[in-house]
Amino acid sequence: MSTDYQQARASLGVRLRGLRFSCPSGRLTGQQLAQRLGWAGSKVSKLENGKQTATPEDLRAWADATEQPGVYAELAARLAGFESHIRSWRRALANGFKPLHEGLSAEIDRTSDIWVWEESVVAGLLQTPEYTRHVIQRYSNLLGGAADIEDAVRSRVQRQEWLYRPGHTMHVLLWEAALRSLICPPSVLATQLDRLTGMIGMDTVELGVIPFTAPVKIVPANGFWLLDDRVVVTEDWHAEVWLDDSESVTLYTKVWKTLRESAVYGADAHNVISTARQALKSH
Known part of the structure; x- marks a missing residue:
């Protein structure tokens, strides 16, 4: 995997973690967010640490679960930006x-x-x-x-x-x-x-x-x-x-x-x- 691609994926992970921390009703732990999403806790960790590539559906669910649905368009644009190079x-x-x-x-x-x-x-x-x-x-x-x-x-x-x-x-x-x-x-x-x-x-x-x-x-x-x-x-x-x-x-x-x-x-x-x-x- 290219360095640029990995850096972009890691950057997206940092942004996702920030959304978890800034949830309007209170900061969520990784396990709490995983429970809201119905995911394994390891998936939250992998996405935040740039070890797994999110799907558009993952990003929409993340934005909704962290009570910030308006950021989905930004997240999707980030994903499209680096996935256009690795399909x-x-x-x-x-x-x-x-x-x-x-x-x-x-x-x-x-x-x-x-x-x-x-x-x-x-x-x-x-x-x-x-x-x-x-x-x-x-x-x-x-x-x-x-x-x-x-x-x-x-x-x-x-x-x-x-x-x-x-x-x-x-x-x-x-x-x-x-x-x-x-x-x-x-x-x-x-x-x-x-x-x-x-x-x-x-x-x-x-x-x-x-x-x-x-x-x-x-x-x-x-x-x-x-x-x-x-x-x-x-x-x-x-x-x-x-x-x-x-x-x-x-x-x-x-x-x-x-x-x-x-x-x-x-x-x-x-x-x-x-x-x-x-x-x-x-x-």
């Missing part, structure tokens, strides 16, 4: 996959250049619909709470129109593992690899592959998208993280450029993809 999958998927895809699509629409690093999956803008379907299904099985897989597939496919607009360039780096991970049936992966082969040489796509045998200067992990020079979008198992501070953008740019030193392009990239394609015949 919990659990909460986001309560509304399905499609809104998640549409949110990123809106940001991509105003982007001219995208730099992508993916270590274990083919980048979304280069995916075939069937490959996309299997990837999203795997996440749905893991995270639950989303049944709109077909809507999400259509949304991701529509996003690919970006590749065919003048003035756009996608700079993609894939580790060889992304060409071999059987997140889908071999026949689906074969079609996906054929598509990648066809994209080599496209005016709007610069596709590099880092072979397993290539020496690397940093660990090939943690996929991310860098949109122009303003925001980085990366993912972890618990959340999608958006970073827009200059230090983070500079760091991820450096990471991408360092990884690029190990990549092959053109005919060499074609050979790596073709080798992965041939290996599928044994499955």
Whole structure:
């Protein structure tokens, strides 16, 4: 978790404690507040000490229980301010996959250049619909709470129109593992690899592959998208993280450029993809 995010969560916790102390009918202990809310006392402690992220419902209940309902708007604004950078999958998927895809699509629409690093999956803008379907299904099985897989597939496919607009360039780096991970049936992966082969040489796509045998200067992990020079979008198992501070953008740019030193392009990239394609015949 980023330091800025943790500091913001801790600051919100201090504010919540202050509300408990300033309850109009008298200062409340943590246990008294927990009883009013019907919560375990540990939850009050975790929220006040920045160890747990409040939900909007938690904040409204806290404001009401401390007899200060008018502060809810302020609390909600604080939460929105730091959650806009770390978007919990659990909460986001309560509304399905499609809104998640549409949110990123809106940001991509105003982007001219995208730099992508993916270590274990083919980048979304280069995916075939069937490959996309299997990837999203795997996440749905893991995270639950989303049944709109077909809507999400259509949304991701529509996003690919970006590749065919003048003035756009996608700079993609894939580790060889992304060409071999059987997140889908071999026949689906074969079609996906054929598509990648066809994209080599496209005016709007610069596709590099880092072979397993290539020496690397940093660990090939943690996929991310860098949109122009303003925001980085990366993912972890618990959340999608958006970073827009200059230090983070500079760091991820450096990471991408360092990884690029190990990549092959053109005919060499074609050979790596073709080798992965041939290996599928044994499955």
